[in-house]
Amino acid sequence: MSEIILTNQLLSRQSFKEQCGIELSQLRDIHGRTPEFAIGNTPYLLEPASPVNNRPSTEGLSALNQLAPMYISRDLTNLSLSYGSDNVLALAQIRKNLYDFGTASVGASAGFHGNRISGFIKAVQEYQNALMQFREAIETKSPHKLAAEQKVNHAYKELQNKFHYEMESVTAQIKSRRGTALSNLERGKNIVRSSRNITKLDVTSQAQASEVAQFAKYTKFLGNGLAVIDFTSRLGNIQNTHKAGGSWHKQLFIESTSFIASAAAGTMMINAGSYGLGLLIAATPIGWVGLIIGGTLVVGAAAGASLGANYTLQQNSGNWYDAIMNALGI
Amino acid sequence: MSIFSKLLAFDFLFILLSCILYVLFGQITVRKLRKNPKTKNVLGMEYASGWDIINVASALAMPRRLSRKLEKGPLAYLYANSDLLFENTSKFDRILGAVFYWLFMSSSFVCVLLVLLNYLGVFDG
Numbered sequence: 001m002s003e004i005i006l007t008n009q010l011l012s013r014q015s016f017k018e019q020c021g022i023e024l025s026q027l028r029d030i031h032g033r034t035p036e037f038a039i040g041n042t043p044y045l046l047e048p049a050s051p052v053n054n055r056p057s058t059e060g061l062s063a064l065n066q067l068a069p070m071y072i073s074r075d076l077t078n079l080s081l082s083y084g085s086d087n088v089l090a091l092a093q094i095r096k097n098l099y100d101f102g103t104a105s106v107g108a109s110a111g112f113h114g115n116r117i118s119g120f121i122k123a124v125q126e127y128q129n130a131l132m133q134f135r136e137a138i139e140t141k142s143p144h145k146l147a148a149e150q151k152v153n154h155a156y157k158e159l160q161n162k163f164h165y166e167m168e169s170v171t172a173q174i175k176s177r178r179g180t181a182l183s184n185l186e187r188g189k190n191i192v193r194s195s196r197n198i199t200k201l202d203v204t205s206q207a208q209a210s211e212v213a214q215f216a217k218y219t220k221f222l223g224n225g226l227a228v229i230d231f232t233s234r235l236g237n238i239q240n241t242h243k244a245g246g247s248w249h250k251q252l253f254i255e256s257t258s259f260i261a262s263a264a265a266g267t268m269m270i271n272a273g274s275y276g277l278g279l280l281i282a283a284t285p286i287g288w289v290g291l292i293i294g295g296t297l298v299v300g301a302a303a304g305a306s307l308g309a310n311y312t313l314q315q316n317s318g319n320w321y322d323a324i325m326n327a328l329g330i
Numbered sequence: 331m332s333i334f335s336k337l338l339a340f341d342f343l344f345i346l347l348s349c350i351l352y353v354l355f356g357q358i359t360v361r362k363l364r365k366n367p368k369t370k371n372v373l374g375m376e377y378a379s380g381w382d383i384i385n386v387a388s389a390l391a392m393p394r395r396l397s398r399k400l401e402k403g404p405l406a407y408l409y410a411n412s413d414l415l416f417e418n419t420s421k422f423d424r425i426l427g428a429v430f431y432w433l434f435m436s437s438s439f440v441c442v443l444l445v446l447l448n449y450l451g452v453f454d455g
Contacts, residue, residue, distance in 0.1 A: 260346065261342060261345060264345050265438050265442045267381075267434075268434070268435055271388060272435070274408050275388075275392075277405065278409070281403055291405075305442045309441055312444075312445045312448060313342075317342075
């Protein structure tokens with residue numbers, strides 16, 4: 001288990017100790033050295049000093065490495081400070097679940113999952129926005145504090161209503177004693193009330209470190225702390241192949257051919273289906289129930305065709321790429 | 331490469347060609363219709379943005395009798411109004427639309443058919 005410390009400002013040895021009660025000498029930076037200052041938006045590893053060997057654990061350093069790039073660590077710091085760090089871990093997990101689900105289902109059905117993902121992101125944004133406004137109202141002692149608190153309650157309820165299952169499955173795994181801001185409204189409000197600028201992230205595994213890094217990467221922090229997450233699974237695949245040293249040209253070819261084919265298959269089925277349905281309803285006394293059943297069949301057939309085309313093209317177009325490259329002599 | 335893979339690749343070339351025609355038809359014909367106040371609101375339902383291109387193409391490509399029948403039915407709001415479109419397009423637009431529509435529909439139909447046959451094990455032997 002690695003504990004990661006994040007701060008959003010430059011802190012001297014003295015003020016760092018005052019703020020969180022930890023000696024700066026207990027921290028390690030990305031090179032395994034003890035820092036002189038705590039630099040803002042930089043992750044540090046916190047490990048209990050062991051008398052036997054003075055080197056930080058390799059797992060800890062590896063987790064640190066994944067979170068260290070500036071564009072990741074800055075967003076991660078902001079997110080952790082405004083959501084609470086357990087919350088970031090939970091969100092990273094939910095994002096991964098939705099993302100895996102989305103990657104497994106593409107084409108026409110992607111519209112549905114895309115809606116689900118963007119709905120989730122929107123609900124989280126609203127909850128966060130409400131929390132930020134509440135925080136501002138507390139800091140400025142605004143008379144609208146109560147209204148802002150109401151808004152937090154409302155946004156939290158929305159999030160709970162719409163994404164109950166996703167949140168339950170994830171927050172059950174975290175087992176934080178205090179609960180997370182996602183499972184517990186009071187916890188969310190308390191994080192806001194305590195306006196801190198240092199936060200601690202408990203990363204339990206390598207896999208979790210990479211999930212967190214991915215989450216921060218997909219999260220852009222706008223001026224007022226609005227998190228926007230965009231999903232580009234196909235681009236993600238290409239980028240991963242590129243990073244893993246694979247042939248990303250080939251992956252690009254595979255992803256684009258399968259995308260075109262699955263889109264074409266889905267479009268064709270829906271178009272043919274809407275004609276069939278239109279003729280059916282014009283020729284027979286079929287009612288609205290029949291229309292709904294027919295519509296469901298059309299959408300289902302379109303999703304099936306689209307998935308099938310995507311899968312088959314993924315299987316075959318790699319060969320086409322090789323054949324074309326061979327023929328061109330490249 | 332297996333026979334199936336070759337057939338699919340051959341069909342994919344036509345899908346690709348129809349995608350190029352889709353862009354061309356969208357830029358040449360549908361853009362004009364979107365700007366025309368007479369036809370702006372009769373391009374049919376857009377399930378996704380750009381779907382009106384397909385609606386217009388199908389209204390121009392389908393036999394007139396069939397389109398008229400559909401447009402009188404209860405689902406008329408799904409389809410583009412072919413009468414208005416015929417009044418406001420040139421012969422070139424209609425030919426482009428018909429070529430695009432039938433190439434697109436047939437090539438993607440063949441694609442789905444091949445995938446289905448492959449799934450059923452026809453190409454295994």
